[in-house]
Amino acid sequence: MKTLKNLCIIQARVGSTRLPGKVLMRIGGRTVLELVLARAKAARSVSEAAVVTGVGRENLPIVKLCSALGIRVFCGSEADVLDRFYQFAKLERPANIVRVTADCPLLDPRVIDRVTAAHSRSGADYTTNTMPPTFPDGEDVEVFTFQALEKAWRLSRLPSEREHVTPFIRKHGRMFRLCSVRNDRDLSGKRWTLDGPADMRFVSAVYRAFGGRKIFGMPEILRLLERRPDLEKINGGIARNEGYIKSLREDRLRGGRRP
Numbered sequence: 001m002k003t004l005k006n007l008c009i010i011q012a013r014v015g016s017t018r019l020p021g022k023v024l025m026r027i028g029g030r031t032v033l034e035l036v037l038a039r040a041k042a043a044r045s046v047s048e049a050a051v052v053t054g055v056g057r058e059n060l061p062i063v064k065l066c067s068a069l070g071i072r073v074f075c076g077s078e079a080d081v082l083d084r085f086y087q088f089a090k091l092e093r094p095a096n097i098v099r100v101t102a103d104c105p106l107l108d109p110r111v112i113d114r115v116t117a118a119h120s121r122s123g124a125d126y127t128t129n130t131m132p133p134t135f136p137d138g139e140d141v142e143v144f145t146f147q148a149l150e151k152a153w154r155l156s157r158l159p160s161e162r163e164h165v166t167p168f169i170r171k172h173g174r175m176f177r178l179c180s181v182r183n184d185r186d187l188s189g190k191r192w193t194l195d196g197p198a199d200m201r202f203v204s205a206v207y208r209a210f211g212g213r214k215i216f217g218m219p220e221i222l223r224l225l226e227r228r229p230d231l232e233k234i235n236g237g238i239a240r241n242e243g244y245i246k247s248l249r250e251d252r253l254r255g256g257r258r259p
Contacts, residue, residue: 006116006143007094008040008049009085011165012102013078014058018196023102024061025200028207032194033062035105037071042215043112046098052088054078080162086153089146097149099142099165103194105203108217111139115181119143124179126169134183138192139218142166148176191235192221198235205231 012023012033019025023033030038033051040049050072053059059075066073074091076084089097098116100107111129119127125148130140148169152161156168169176194203209224209231210216225232 004047004092004094006045006047006096006098007089007092008043008046008098008100008112009088010036010040010049010051010100010102011053011081011084012036012051012059012062013054013056014062015054015056016195019194019200022194022200024065027105027204028212031065032105033065033102034069036100036102036107037069038214039105039107039109040098040100040112042109043098043116044109045113045116047094048072050074050088051102052076052081052084054084079159082153082156082162082165082168085165086149089149093146096143096145099144100140104138104140104192105194106136106138106192106206106221107141108139109215110217111135112141115141116143118179118181122179123177125176126166127179127181128166128170129181129183131170131178131180132182133188134186136187136190136192136218138194140193144169151175187222190225190232191238196235196238198238202231202234205234 014021014024016022024031027035037049040046051062051066052074053062054077055075056078063073063075074084074088076087085097096116096119098112100112115127115129126142126144128142129135130142144166152166152168156162161168170178191199192203194200206221206224209228
């Protein structure tokens with residue numbers, strides 16, 4: 001069996017504290033998850049795009065949607081997302097995993113290609129455009145080898161390391177070869193992700209502005225926001241990476257115990 005070069009794994013779940021069911025909400029007639037899948041599949045460097053979700057019954061609509069779309073879907077641990085990724089990836093053992101999340105319906109396929117190209121050139125174990133963040137929140141891409149994922153799965157202990165998949169790799173630069181992709185200018189203050197109701201209003205407004213276009217990228221969105229600066233006021237002032245920050249607080253409360 002031929003090994004996949006770059007398997008894109010999209011993590012998705014129905015449960016969400018701030019915006020329940022967001023991945024199944026519709027924008028322009030399509031669910032958020034469909035939008036993210038279309039963008040991941042449009043990346044030239046991606047061999048296949050698949051979805052991993054939790055085993056809870058509430059995630060059955062995700063399974064049904066993926067089945068209807070002909071997308072592979074894997075159901076794993078609800079809390080241990082690192083284990084969920086690993087258990088699916090080890091079935092295929094791809095050369096690299098491209099990790100994106102289902103709350104990024106404005107993700108530019110060319111950003112995925114840029115990060116995977118840097119990963120290939122550098123020979124790194126892990127490559128990202130979030131260390132430090134210089135792209136808009138919602139353009140986050142991580143690429144890592146299967147071997148790096150397996151090592152992180154074996155050695156990670158903290159709850160935050162299990163819930164967010166890659167913190168162990170990022171924190172152990174002596175153990176892994178890390179590569180950072182930076183944008184030409186710092187756009188990290190821009191918020192294009194989908195985490196709460198205000199984000200949904202912003203993303204929906206951006207899609208309406210592009211009419212029926214399925215794929216539009218970061219340069220096109222920037223030009224739109226230059227013409228329509230009012231759009232950024234919709235969801236401005238929200239902190240980046242609130243979910244991970246919450247997990248770090250839980251690390252301290254649990255005394256660093258593995259879930």
